[in-house]
Amino acid sequence: MAFPQTRMRRLRASADLRGLVRETELSPARLVLPMFVAEPLSGREAIATMPGVDRLSISAAVSEAEQAAALGLAAVMLFGVPADKDELGSGAWDEEGIVQMAVRAIKQARPDLLVITDVCLCEYTSHGHCGVLGEGGAVDNDATVELLARTAVSHARAGADLIAPSDMMDGRVGAIRRELDADGFSEIPILAYSAKFASAFYGPFREAAGSTPAFGDRRSYQMDPANGREAVREALLDVEEGADMVMVKPALGYGDVIAAVKAATRLPVAAYNVSGEYAMVKAAAVAGQLDERSAVLEILTSLRRAGAEVVISYHAKDAARWLTEQT
Ligand code: PBG
Numbered sequence: 001m002a003f004p005q006t007r008m009r010r011l012r013a014s015a016d017l018r019g020l021v022r023e024t025e026l027s028p029a030r031l032v033l034p035m036f037v038a039e040p041l042s043g044r045e046a047i048a049t050m051p052g053v054d055r056l057s058i059s060a061a062v063s064e065a066e067q068a069a070a071l072g073l074a075a076v077m078l079f080g081v082p083a084d085k086d087e088l089g090s091g092a093w094d095e096e097g098i099v100q101m102a103v104r105a106i107k108q109a110r111p112d113l114l115v116i117t118d119v120c121l122c123e124y125t126s127h128g129h130c131g132v133l134g135e136g137g138a139v140d141n142d143a144t145v146e147l148l149a150r151t152a153v154s155h156a157r158a159g160a161d162l163i164a165p166s167d168m169m170d171g172r173v174g175a176i177r178r179e180l181d182a183d184g185f186s187e188i189p190i191l192a193y194s195a196k197f198a199s200a201f202y203g204p205f206r207e208a209a210g211s212t213p214a215f216g217d218r219r220s221y222q223m224d225p226a227n228g229r230e231a232v233r234e235a236l237l238d239v240e241e242g243a244d245m246v247m248v249k250p251a252l253g254y255g256d257v258i259a260a261v262k263a264a265t266r267l268p269v270a271a272y273n274v275s276g277e278y279a280m281v282k283a284a285a286v287a288g289q290l291d292e293r294s295a296v297l298e299i300l301t302s303l304r305r306a307g308a309e310v311v312i313s314y315h316a317k318d319a320a321r322w323l324t325e326q327t
Pocket of ligand 1 (some may be wrong): 047120121130166167201202203204205206218273274275276
């Protein structure tokens, strides 16, 4: 006699049966590889806090992008690490800036690979905040929004396929949309970092990008990890302002937010499996406490299950290799 159908025992009996009834698919085409492009640099430079991830020169970034394309990844996402920083973060919108040059070089080498650019000022400001400082040292939201829009247009002009503002200023998605439209880039979509939480898990990234705030923290513009409903409100505002896709970040502890944002916006959702989440798994793997391959594939699958169409991960290349071997 049968055991209850809900136990699924018969359907778990072989890999083929399990594959047949699997609810969530993970494939390289859903994964995005973040990359740090740095100047001045030749070749690669290891990032101490993120073993296995390097800061890249432009030519190293091109070969990394070629690898990403060969592995079938959906896209690469670029972060700039400029040689010089100033109060305003003017390197962010420099037509000859590090990201603008890298986008041109990558698109020339691989026109078929999607290039996403992160739009923020924190890698370019001398104080490390995501915007310009006003009276009393607080970030001036509206002055920052203008500079972000200028940055977005410079990325589009360089050939970026998708613009991803990560600064969390109010009104920046609308401002970026207007500027892109005004400059003839009405077809370039915006992936808004809508629900970006003030997280301890960005620590390794800040080391990688040299963007640790010189004073204070980001809690006046990034969200409180305690707030899920607020994440939905933030996402809906970005949708109203013209976001084409929305992002939830970090990812691991935020499956509920991914599901809620997806249900409320009905837009494609990206989950950012951030630097600290990467570093945590790496450290445990190096110490022999976790099997890296199965841990990573489980994490990425769970983010897809939570509702993310797209997963951004420093493990993207490894995952693509493991997924291809698996078949
Ligand atoms: C820029 C930005 C950050 C990350 C992505 N864009 C850092 C931050 O907000 O401090 C973090 C990504 C990661 O940790 O992998 N604002």
